[in-house]
Amino acid sequence: MTLVAIGACYLDTILTICRRRGGNCPNTLEVLGQLLQYGPSSAESSLNLITVLPSKTSVASQQIQASLGNKVRLDSCIYREIFSEPASSYIITSQATGSRTIVNYNELPEMTCAEFATAVESLLAVTGRPWFHFEGRAPDVTLECIRYLREHFLGTEISVEVEKPGRPGLQELADAADVVIYSKGWAQSNGYTSAEDCLRDQSLKTSRASLLCCTWGHEGAAAFEPKTGNFAHVPAHIEEGGVIDTIGAGDTFNAGLLYGLIYRGQDWGFRKRLEFANLIAGLKVTREGFSDLQRALDVPSY
Numbered sequence: 001m002t003l004v005a006i007g008a009c010y011l012d013t014i015l016t017i018c019r020r021r022g023g024n025c026p027n028t029l030e031v032l033g034q035l036l037q038y039g040p041s042s043a044e045s046s047l048n049l050i051t052v053l054p055s056k057t058s059v060a061s062q063q064i065q066a067s068l069g070n071k072v073r074l075d076s077c078i079y080r081e082i083f084s085e086p087a088s089s090y091i092i093t094s095q096a097t098g099s100r101t102i103v104n105y106n107e108l109p110e111m112t113c114a115e116f117a118t119a120v121e122s123l124l125a126v127t128g129r130p131w132f133h134f135e136g137r138a139p140d141v142t143l144e145c146i147r148y149l150r151e152h153f154l155g156t157e158i159s160v161e162v163e164k165p166g167r168p169g170l171q172e173l174a175d176a177a178d179v180v181i182y183s184k185g186w187a188q189s190n191g192y193t194s195a196e197d198c199l200r201d202q203s204l205k206t207s208r209a210s211l212l213c214c215t216w217g218h219e220g221a222a223a224f225e226p227k228t229g230n231f232a233h234v235p236a237h238i239e240e241g242g243v244i245d246t247i248g249a250g251d252t253f254n255a256g257l258l259y260g261l262i263y264r265g266q267d268w269g270f271r272k273r274l275e276f277a278n279l280i281a282g283l284k285v286t287r288e289g290f291s292d293l294q295r296a297l298d299v300p301s302y
Contacts, residue, residue, distance in 0.1 A: 015092075020289060021067040022089055024135045024161060025049060027251035027290065028258070031280070033071030034294040035259045045263065046127050047072045050119050052108045054083040061086070076119040080108050091247060100247070113144035120149070131157045131262050133254070134177075139169025146176045159261075161254060165189035174206050179261065181254055182214040195222035196233065211261075213274065215253055215281070223274045232271045237282025245288045252293065253281040276302060 029047050036045050049072055053061045056079045064086065065074055087106035093099070123130070132149060134142050142160075149156045159179035162170045165186050174180045182198055192198035195214035202212055203226040215221045220235040260273030268276070280296040296302065 018288065021064050022248070023051070023087075024137075024163070024251050024254075025051065025133065026064070026068060026072075027248045028133070028255040029072045030068055030290050031252050031255035031284075031293050032259055033069055034290075034292075035255070035297065036071060036263070038294050038297050046130070048076050048123060048127075048130065049074055050076045050078070050111075050116065050123075052078045052080060052087075052111050054086055054108065055079060055081045058084045058086075060084065076123045078111055078115050078119060083108055093247070110138055111141065113141055113148060116141075116145045117148055117152075120153075124153075129153060129156060131159070131258070133159045133258060134161065134173070136161050136163065136167075136170055136173050139167065139173050143169065143172055143176060146173070150176075159254075159258065161250075162186050163250065171205065174202065174209070176208070177206070178209060179211045179257075180206060180209050180213070181250075181257065182212070183250060184214070184216045187214055187216075195219070196224075196231065199224035199231070211270075213257060213277075215250055221253065221274060221278050221281075223270065225270060230270050232274050234271075234275050234278045237279045239282055239286045241286050243285045246285050248290060249281050249285050252284040252290065253277045256280040256296070272301075 026049060029049055032047055036047070049068070053064065053074070055061065061079070068074070085107065087104070087108055090103040090105075092101040134146070136142055146158055149158065157179070158177050159181065160173045160177035161181050162174050163183040163186055164170070166189060170186065180202070182202065184195075187195070187198040192201065195216040198214045199212045199222055203209070203224055206212065206226065209226055211223060211225055213221060213223045218236045220233060222231070222233040224231050254277075256277030256279070257273060260268045260276050264273070276296065279299065280293055283293055283296055284290065
């Protein structure tokens with residue numbers, strides 16, 4: 001018996017909605033908060049976020065604080081009291097290729113250098129001199145902020161993330177930082193064909209950097225110390241179960257690297273810091289969000 005079916009035929013695009021707090025620096029701080037539960041005591045560590053948020057009493061600001069837990073302080077944030085909605089991103093991910101399309105919406109006025117200076121002065125009044133890590137979101141303002149720190153707080157350690165392809169001013173930020181973390185996307189957009197190619201050339205363009213790192217997706221990550229000539233490359237860490245969620249993998253790598261530099265600097269060497277950052281980024285992509293990443297410290301060598 002032959003069956004003939006008559007009806008419409010479609011290609012379905014299936015959208016699964018997941019709403020969670022994002023942002024490069026908040027993601028990095030969330031992961032660091034987990035790691036510090038198993039590292040130095042809370043008396044030896046303080047994680048602080050400086051960002052622009054809507055009204056302090058808004059539901060959005062309360063949700064953001066709750067999402068970061070009690071290890072991350074928002075006291076130094078810049079609250080726009082006449083606004084109630086936060087900056088938002090809509091991320092469309094292709095399961096077939098892993099590519100992402102991101103649409104941002106933000107009505108909050110950006111931070112100024114003067115606001116940053118006020119936040120920093122209040123922060124330093126109650127804590128020791130911190131390490132400053134910048135996303136590199138608004139390079140012109142970020143460069144002003146770095147120059148302010150260099151002028152008023154000598155010896156401050158500064159790291160910068162150089163991520164977005166085509167964003168003007170990121171090269172100048174790299175030149176002003178002590179530690180620079182490059183993304184594969186930025187490196188390729190500037191003509192580099194490998195992480196090593198990027199780092200060795202960038203070492204000629206970053207006058208004060210002590211450490212340069214570059215992530216390269218499934219090909220792992222590399223690091224270079226311009227002052228010593230030390231170079232290291234580690235392959236991508238692949239966990240059983242495969243890749244589930246790559247959103248925030250770079251932020252997690254940054255957290256692992258900063259953890260090694262700031263909190264394990266006395267007992268971890270150059271290569272071990274890179275290996276740990278690579279390991280925890282590999283763990284992250286096997287899960288939705290950033291839960292339970294402190295288990296990277298359960299690996300015997302850490």
